[in-house]
Amino acid sequence: MAVQNNSTTTSLNIPLLTHFKMGEFELSHRIVLAPLTRGRSYKNVPQPHAALYYSQRATEGGLLIAEATGVSDTSQGYRDTPGIWTKEQVEAWKPIVDAVHQKGAIFFLQIWHVGRVSTYDFQPNGQAPISPTDKGITPGLDGVDWAPPRRLTKDEIHGLVNDFRVAARNAIEAGFDGVEIHGANGYLIEQFLKDQVNDRTDEYGGSLENRCRFAFEIVEAVTKEIGSNRVGIRLSPYSDFMESIDSDPDALGLYLANELNKFDLVYLHVIEPRVRGAEVLQGPEDEFPHNLLPIRKAFKNTFIAAGGYNRGKGNFVISENYANLVAFGRLFLANPDLVRRYELDAPLNKYDRSTFGIPEPVVGYTDYPFLEKAN
8 A cells, every 4th residue: 555655646646647638538647648640551441459558558547548540542642551441441440449448547539530631642543632722842851742732612511521520420439438539730721821821712711711711610520520529629730740830820829719618629739839740849848838828818629739858848837737638640550558657757769860750560550668567
């Protein structure tokens, strides 16, 4: 009993390890697995090895957000990313979700459409990717020959909203506790949101209100389908990833936070400005990030901060009430027992970037050692 009491006392002294109620979900700690594209869902179908990967990182009362998952056959832009638009995909997700639930964790699925971040090879019948614009990403960016996109018609936009709605319903059928709508990182929703990409002259372009219309239509459709208590959204107003830039990210982020309150989403997940694509601009250990504070104050429900966090910075922002939860990506990828390591303030495994997206079911995926094995 002494060991258990000591552990409890330690947890109480570590902000990241305190309990939190996220809507109807009782969380035992504030450490969230961020959605991470891993490129191991062959032919867009989730594979059995994902059950081990996610269950390794699952803890009783912990929140995991699964990797970005396509809502349709036009949503793909990377090799072997999973989907949720076919019956086969839904069935393939079920044992993965079951493995996570057996560990007592809460599991959300991030649903996305890449929009113009694609090539002919990933599109049905080799067609052009779709986007609110016909402006393409600079060919050769990140070493990819991006295909020029085709501008969406209004009817097609309505169809995409429905794709997100059906994907959310499918996620619940697969057993997920909820979905995270991917409105970040330069993908389709963000292509509508940002004024340096969206050059439309109809009701989906121009003003801030018009550029946000597509996102809100998706949020409304998804919340009506599965309930707002099961829906979160991820945003990155400050990011320039995939040349998706806004001239006034402060105004964009604040407007989105205020308007999203109307839908009573269970959480808002926002990426810190210090994240620039795959690069994180690190500051002092006790640096208090402040850029997201207006967004955090405006949004009335659970707020998740992500981007460049470690144990010290995570504890700091929780203790200062800058965020309710903190999402960890690469550190959680390389440390399946990250929660335990943070409890003990133990050393961390170093991640190997070269294995992040390789199509290997074990290496760089499920072979990172746990603390006991490392010792």
